[in-house]
Amino acid sequence: MLQLNRDELLQAYRRMRTIREFEERVHDEFANGAIPGFVHLYAGEEASAVGVCQQLREDLDYIASTHRGHGHCIAKGCDVDTMMLEIFGKQGGLCNGKGGSMHIADLDKGMMGANGIVGGGPPLVCGAALAAKTLKTGGVAVAFVGDGGSNQGTTFEAMNLASVWKLPAVFVFENNGYAEATASSYSVACGDIARRADGFGMPGRIVDGHDFFAVYDAAQEAIERARAGDGPSLLEFKLNRYFGHFEGDAQTYRGKDEVAKLRESKDCLTLFRRRVSEAGLLDAPQMDAIDAEIQALIAGAVAGAKAAPYPGAETLLTDVYVSY
Amino acid sequence: MLQLNRDELLQAYRRMRTIREFEERVHDEFANGAIPGFVHLYAGEEASAVGVCQQLREDLDYIASTHRGHGHCIAKGCDVDTMMLEIFGKQGGLCNGKGGSMHIADLDKGMMGANGIVGGGPPLVCGAALAAKTLKTGGVAVAFVGDGGSNQGTTFEAMNLASVWKLPAVFVFENNGYAEATASSYSVACGDIARRADGFGMPGRIVDGHDFFAVYDAAQEAIERARAGDGPSLLEFKLNRYFGHFEGDAQTYRGKDEVAKLRESKDCLTLFRRRVSEAGLLDAPQMDAIDAEIQALIAGAVAGAKAAPYPGAETLLTDVYVSY
Amino acid sequence: MARKISFRQAVNEALAQEMTRDPRVILMGEDVAGGAGAAGEHDAWGGPLGVTKGLYTKFGPTRVLDTPISESAFIGAAIGAATAGLRPVAELMFVDFMGVCFDQIYNQAAKFRYMFGGKAVTPVVIRCMIGGGFRAAAQHSQCLYPLFTHIPGLKCVIPSSPYEAKGLLIEAIRDDDPVIFFEHKLLYDVEEEVPEEAYTIPFGEANVLREGKDATVVALGRMVSLAMQAAQALAKDGISCEVIDPRTTSPLDADTILESVGTTGRLVVVDESSPRCNMATDISARVAQDAFAALRAPIRMVTPPHTPVPFSPALEDLYLPTADKIAAAVRQVMGRAAA
Amino acid sequence: MARKISFRQAVNEALAQEMTRDPRVILMGEDVAGGAGAAGEHDAWGGPLGVTKGLYTKFGPTRVLDTPISESAFIGAAIGAATAGLRPVAELMFVDFMGVCFDQIYNQAAKFRYMFGGKAVTPVVIRCMIGGGFRAAAQHSQCLYPLFTHIPGLKCVIPSSPYEAKGLLIEAIRDDDPVIFFEHKLLYDVEEEVPEEAYTIPFGEANVLREGKDATVVALGRMVSLAMQAAQALAKDGISCEVIDPRTTSPLDADTILESVGTTGRLVVVDESSPRCNMATDISARVAQDAFAALRAPIRMVTPPHTPVPFSPALEDLYLPTADKIAAAVRQVMGRAAA
Numbered sequence A, B: 001m002l003q004l005n006r007d008e009l010l011q012a013y014r015r016m017r018t019i020r021e022f023e024e025r026v027h028d029e030f031a032n033g034a035i036p037g038f039v040h041l042y043a044g045e046e047a048s049a050v051g052v053c054q055q056l057r058e059d060l061d062y063i064a065s066t067h068r069g070h071g072h073c074i075a076k077g078c079d080v081d082t083m084m085l086e087i088f089g090k091q092g093g094l095c096n097g098k099g100g101s102m103h104i105a106d107l108d109k110g111m112m113g114a115n116g117i118v119g120g121g122p123p124l125v126c127g128a129a130l131a132a133k134t135l136k137t138g139g140v141a142v143a144f145v146g147d148g149g150s151n152q153g154t155t156f157e158a159m160n161l162a163s164v165w166k167l168p169a170v171f172v173f174e175n176n177g178y179a180e181a182t183a184s185s186y187s188v189a190c191g192d193i194a195r196r197a198d199g200f201g202m203p204g205r206i207v208d209g210h211d212f213f214a215v216y217d218a219a220q221e222a223i224e225r226a227r228a229g230d231g232p233s234l235l236e237f238k239l240n241r242y243f244g245h246f247e248g249d250a251q252t253y254r255g256k257d258e259v260a261k262l263r264e265s266k267d268c269l270t271l272f273r274r275r276v277s278e279a280g281l282l283d284a285p286q287m288d289a290i291d292a293e294i295q296a297l298i299a300g301a302v303a304g305a306k307a308a309p310y311p312g313a314e315t316l317l318t319d320v321y322v323s324y
Numbered sequence C, D: 001m002a003r004k005i006s007f008r009q010a011v012n013e014a015l016a017q018e019m020t021r022d023p024r025v026i027l028m029g030e031d032v033a034g035g036a037g038a039a040g041e042h043d044a045w046g047g048p049l050g051v052t053k054g055l056y057t058k059f060g061p062t063r064v065l066d067t068p069i070s071e072s073a074f075i076g077a078a079i080g081a082a083t084a085g086l087r088p089v090a091e092l093m094f095v096d097f098m099g100v101c102f103d104q105i106y107n108q109a110a111k112f113r114y115m116f117g118g119k120a121v122t123p124v125v126i127r128c129m130i131g132g133g134f135r136a137a138a139q140h141s142q143c144l145y146p147l148f149t150h151i152p153g154l155k156c157v158i159p160s161s162p163y164e165a166k167g168l169l170i171e172a173i174r175d176d177d178p179v180i181f182f183e184h185k186l187l188y189d190v191e192e193e194v195p196e197e198a199y200t201i202p203f204g205e206a207n208v209l210r211e212g213k214d215a216t217v218v219a220l221g222r223m224v225s226l227a228m229q230a231a232q233a234l235a236k237d238g239i240s241c242e243v244i245d246p247r248t249t250s251p252l253d254a255d256t257i258l259e260s261v262g263t264t265g266r267l268v269v270v271d272e273s274s275p276r277c278n279m280a281t282d283i284s285a286r287v288a289q290d291a292f293a294a295l296r297a298p299i300r301m302v303t304p305p306h307t308p309v310p311f312s313p314a315l316e317d318l319y320l321p322t323a324d325k326i327a328a329a330v331r332q333v334m335g336r337a338a339a
């Protein structure tokens, strides 16, 4: 915590709040019927995306995300207005409406995309890391994976490959306890995902994923290791999602009041506020001001998305190949 | 060693010798141009197949093999005459000439097939084990996998699934040091494959794969655990192959005299003979007699395969579906 | 007795009846029950769209198995189990996920019988969702059945209505070969009369939904109802369409199609899958080879364009075949300008 | 300067020249060098059939990377690296292995550009071996290019000779889209004159190997030389064939085929891949749709039967298309009984 200066703390808070507000509003708009398709919200997990990405360079470092990708986008610096346009399927969206929530991406910011395929990202991250290593850019690449995605063959293979090639990569497992309706205690045979690190020749750590500072420290170690050329690491963040698997999920598999209790006791934003306040680093009014500012920002993004036209018919047939 | 009676020891020796002789003769016949296609020989690894399969029931227990499948076939009780016919692509072969070396199989003996796909077998073994568990047959299923195959996503997934479902399965890794020309020290990032067991919630052991008795004991423990309903295990046998990856491999990646030295110091058959002789359990003439008998058996198989006709043209279009 | 039920219910009922009939039939997949290891309800999902809901409660944990997200392992396990005495129905969820487990399907299940000289029997059914219109974007909207149809050793079934779904799924479960069962996600809420008792619809027998003399329209899955709409509209213009649903693409009932073209002399094939090497080309080519003499006009294929499926509703609506596009194609083969 | 080299050498030379020209071009795959971590020679293999041998020695370990047997990881890594500034050439070895890594190819590489609204460039080449005749049985003899051709966003290249291989591979490496490059393993030892200097052959431009007026024969990969043999034999009977090699199935130069059929009025398509939803159907259907008026006879497709590839040489020889079968098909479309 002490290593972060005031601006950095403000940025971290701002980004976490942006994600939260973004997701709460998308939740509402989905319920209103304004957003089509499958939408997976990241609310509750903000400390992970922000704690990691705050240490990454937009121009150099890459991340690959999952189906639950809005938070990673925002943390990596994507523009919320164009993100919202994308999620509404509108013209001018980050992918011009062709990708939507599940394929939101911004390669210019090193964001290699949300992914509709569980386990789709880790191999791609090996590639970005290999490019960094081969071209000697000094960059690193981070794969965000869920607990469910930890059981996909592509993920295992990618970890082994990253070690064999000693790639500047980090494998972040966001263990939110569920893959759809299936508990990770059922699907991950060894209990903690971090126990797998040793079998792939890399260090592994379990971290409280609600604690921004714990995430930050663990990520720092892993990222520095990667940048130094010492190879990949595995991080397992234990955290929680506040909404259903996707919008529309009735969540009957969760315990009674489970989410209410989590919102109360395991909110990374509340925790962050408490920690920085107690340490006298930021004060409540400062953060309240950010909250208000972000609320307006996201409200503007939603209004903009609602008002925007759909992409033109001619775009149906473009962007298939480089030539058309 | 003490737990095996004389008949069992004789059977073990006979099967190991049968594999060795079979492979040496296939090697010669391939060199003569009598055998087409890709052929991967098992010579040198006999203690693994036999040490494991001797404890399996032909009618109940299943194994899935790899591209290097002849040894597993013989150990599981397949007929060497029809095996040889198959490898020659002749009528009456174990698969009527349609499979060849890479797809040799005998479901009636619980041999689910050699496999042209590295990592193809472990998922299938989960299935056989699931069938045994669901139908309460008391059976177990064993996956043989190479060190190279240990890095295939399908293999990782299968281990996790077997643990999640607590299946009566055993994952046997035959680590012969190479996948094609690539050393396992390069491709298995964690060094020993057995280090991965923990990440899949199962026990793992490293065993000298040249030592029939060490293999036997380790397999016994794993098989009993599986039969008792306590779930899967991982065994890593360190062993060596005497021939190239496939027939025709010049093996320049191997150290000078590497194979000659191995044949000298790490021959599972020599070791077996020494151990049982020293313990006074079998004597040399007994085993020599088996050697002679097996030599004749395999010579007969080769002669039979050479003389046999190719499958009839009408069989090209049969066996695609159950109805034709 | 027949009563109206949805496509979703028809699939569920087929599964329930076959599981009751035959204890070797088991179900597996991600959240086919839903809630494994969780604090709340088990049987919470029945798959992401609720198709298998209730079966876990009925048949219990040894018959309905939730899996980790490890498609190669559990699809392969279903296949291996099929060779060892069970008759598993595995759910791949979206067909789009075949890319992480295709090997087990086309190199293992499809080829066992042939490679092993006729000695293997692999009675496995792999269910999956296909198709666009759900705003589910490029990785959750594909059809991909041409890829499976290409593979010798697989059978491919594409039900077009609740009645078809129930009869074809029961047939699939009783069939001794590996069967891929493609359910169009936009059909789940469609209702029609479906008999309560179990019944089967044989593979390789096309359904002629409507007889006609001017043009043959072959359509698959959700496209069948669009073809029927088009046929109705065209009837008003005096154009008489024969509408054929092949039901299964492998085996394909080519005879019914060839005979029909023999009468009509004109063919339109409607296929929601991507246009290259798809079922539209497969059927068109077959007709151009085996019913050429009867053909009186160019064959026309109605398919989406050669692009991934776009997310934006505005674009996806343009992407998909429609009754209007089908009708326009029929008018074209009739030599009539668009109405 | 042209000298005779083999197809194998042509591929090797194309790789070497492009790697020399552009430091962003790297090579990866199982044993593309061969010997990683081993006691003996590195660069021991150059792939199982020696195609890349020597490149490791020339370009070193940062440009030529051996991989574990983890196709999803390394094919995916090649794709990811392509989006991040490299131009990787990844070797899948046998196309038959696509089943363990197809997702990275068709859901990731193929769709990035579209899904991301045109912002991705993915210059990756995936090389693989196809085809029968090697007695390599059901899992090492497939063609499978129809599965890739089906996918929008991929380009598919099937060279038919050493000259074609070199020019098309250099084009593939310089192309900014994902390209799948299919090398028929039976062609590796074929020799012909190939220029020493680098040259490119554009995609989507068919090669008319032989002009003719009676029938158009379209063939791919190894089938091209068989089609030429057939054409020669037929010429003796006074039948004049136009032989067309499309070179790339995606993009497909349909125009050249349609024009040719416009002249000849007859079409035979030769395709070594399994017969359902394959390139033979793709091309036939296109012609039946867009050159129907010119067609004077049924289209004929020459393909293997709908079975896995058998191991036994006796059966495999029956399985594969031959010059005789092609000639017979041409005679058939000419309305002549088999000679």
Ligand SMILES: Cc1ncc(C[n+]2csc(CCOP(=O)(O)OP(=O)(O)O)c2C)c(N)n1
Binding pocket: A040, A066, A067, A068, A116, A117, A118, A119, A145, A146, A147, A148, A149, A150, A176, A178, A179, A180, A245, C030, C069, C071, C093, C097, C100
């Ligand atoms: C290969 C594949 N299998 C299954 C799915 C369906 N699916 C989408 S998200 C999901 C659960 C993912 O769980 P986890 O990795 O824990 O991520 P979380 O949703 O908890 O963030 C599943 C099964 C998919 N998209 N891709």
Ligand SMILES: Cc1ncc(C[n+]2csc(CCOP(=O)(O)OP(=O)(O)O)c2C)c(N)n1
Binding pocket: B040, B066, B067, B068, B116, B117, B118, B119, B145, B146, B147, B148, B149, B150, B176, B178, B179, B180, B245, D030, D069, D071, D093, D097, D100
């Ligand atoms: C999926 C797949 N990838 C690659 C191959 C090619 N291949 C065949 S055997 C082999 C090496 C296997 O090594 P290992 O698993 O150690 O078994 P071993 O040959 O040593 O018995 C490879 C790469 C294949 N058959 N299947």
Ligand SMILES: [Mg+2]
Binding pocket: A146, A147, A148, A174, A175, A176, A177, A178, A179, A180
């Ligand atoms: Mg999760």
Ligand SMILES: [Mg+2]
Binding pocket: B146, B147, B148, B174, B175, B176, B177, B178, B179, B180
């Ligand atoms: Mg090995």
